[in-house]
Amino acid sequence: MAASSFPLPDTDWDATRAFWAGAERGELVIPRCGGCAAYQWYPAPACKACGGKQFSWTAVSGRGRLFSWAVVRHGFLKPFAKKVPYVTGLVTLEEAPAVRLVTNLVDCEADGLQVDMPVRVVFRPLVFPDTERQVMAPMFTPASEPVAGKERNARDV
Amino acid sequence: MGAYESDWGHASRFEPVGGEIAVVGIGEAEHSKASGRTTHEIAAQAIERAIADAGLEPTDIDGLMYSGGMSEQFDEEAFHAHFGTRHSMFVSKQGGGMAWAGSAPYIAARAIRAGKARHVLNVFSVAWATQRSSMLGGPGAFHAAEPFKFNLELPFGWFPQPVYFATITRRHMHEFGTTPEQLGAIAVACRRHANLTPSAIMRSKTLTLEDYLSRPMLVDPLRVEDCCLISDGGAAYVMSSLERARDLAQPPIVVAGVGEGYSDSGTHWSQQRAFTSTPQVFSAPPAFAMAGLEPKDVDVLTLYDPFTIVALMQIEDMGFCKKGEAGAFVEGRTLHHDGGVLPYNTHGGLLSHAYVLGIAHVVEVVRQLRGQAAAQVPGARVGVYGGYTGHMATTLILRRL
Ligand SMILES: [Zn+2]
Secondary structure: OHHHOOOOOOOOHHHHHHHHHHHHOOEEEEEEEEOOOOOOOOOOOOOOOOOOEEEEEEEEOOOOEEEEEEEOOOOOOHHHHOOEEEEEEEEEEEEOOOOEEEEOOOOOOHHOOOOEEEEEEEEEOOOOOOOOEEEEEEEEEOOOOOOOOHHHOOOOO | OOOEOOOEEEOOOOOOOOOEEEEEEEEEEOEEOOOOOOHHHHHHHHHHHHHHOOOHHHHOOOEEEEOOOOOOOOHHHHHHHHHEEEOEEEEEEEOOOOOHHHHHHHHHHHHHHHHOOOOOEEEEEEEEHHHHHHHOOOOOHHHHHHHHOOOOOHOOOOHHHHHHHHHHHHHHHHHHHOOOOHHHHHHHHHHHHHHHOOOOOOOOOOOHHHHHHOEEEEEOOOHHHHHHOOOEEEEEEEEEEEHHHHOOOOOOOOEEEEEEEEEEOOOOOOOOOOOOOHHHHHHHHHHHHOOOOOHHHHEEEEOOOOHHHHHHHHHHOOOOOOOHHHHHHOOOOOOOOOOOOOOEOOOHHHHHHHOOOHHHHHHHHHHHHHOOOOOOOOOEEEEEEEEEEOEEEEEEEEEEE
């Protein structure tokens, strides 16, 4: 990865190339095991459920729930200094409550966010002051329509 | 099958080593903000003090443990160069700070039992305050280099550690009703103890709960006061067989139990199944079993506390209260050295003593059990260090003879 593109993702990295390519065409895609149909996140060579090694990147609805979030008020890294305050957090997917995507919450006020509230994907470019390139990325915004499977977000220890 | 294994982590199967070895010497370097010192200079000062405290000579140290995972640590070569020695040594890179500050005694006990060493020294030092001011490194560097974090987390600004743990804190608040006042009670207890401790960086800065609540958010819901310092500093401790320990300068502090637990998701906090737990769930029960003790027997507790939430979760996960109830448990004076139910981080911890990654926590437990601490818990007989390193937790149970 070229240093000048920091902190953009390396969209050519094998393990996540399909994820970024999907976002570029407006699809949220997650690797799904050919053996047991489990969604696997983060991508790994073998399925955590069945050991299978065949995965297909599968489009999901983009509906999910806000698992948790933080409002970042300090620019820890220079490229984020002008973005603060921003909201970053974790979203679980309707089809795969065990998958947690790291994302940004956009088009909303941080004060209105609630844990487990329904959210939906929107695709927005990752833009930083010192990078020429932009990368389309799945971000999330509060959704009005109900999402199934709330209980499955509960702590399962 | 109970707490030892689950769908998200597991415990290491340790042989019993309780009662075999003791901590016989402790030493702390000066802890400070950016000082211009190197990690080697800091380590050498801590080691000299630990060897002298034990009443030993550098040539007696025939075992050395340090962190193989961190740069510029004080290794065998550095030891010999500094002390002008050349004897052969048992060396383990599974030592140093963080979780390893708690599990090093297990490796030392096995080496001593096997006759590989008589006196094993574990050392850890950092110069992150100095390095950060020159932008060379610091605690975020490791995480930024990990490819999944670099590609799937960092671009969204889910980085560095204060952001991870703010996210965990909010989920904990949602699941268990944990409040800012409860997190504040942890920060205030640490500061109160630091105010009594000469080596603490925050010894002259007070913090009340009102002060805490009035401070701005750094990464909402965490304030600066919920987060560890960044420091230059370090410490070391020497371990010997209990038999040899009885002839040395200090009262032996016995290693009674050691445990180690792992999260299967490694340092990918975003993917840890039990998002609001730590691998202490796996580490603490076998450590207490090895020691033949229970959480209620503990007189003084130190926890690796990069953030208040990490201390709160470990208190629950180690069994000092039920899961989800640590918030209510820590309120008020529970954690205070003078009359609290569970005196905690009596030197000030990573929040208010120094960010030397847990090695000074072990030193503090030893001091408490010798009766030599600044914020002394009267009559402390059993002390515990809970180590934490994201994917790993350790539990070290020490007791007076
Ligand atoms: Zn599978």
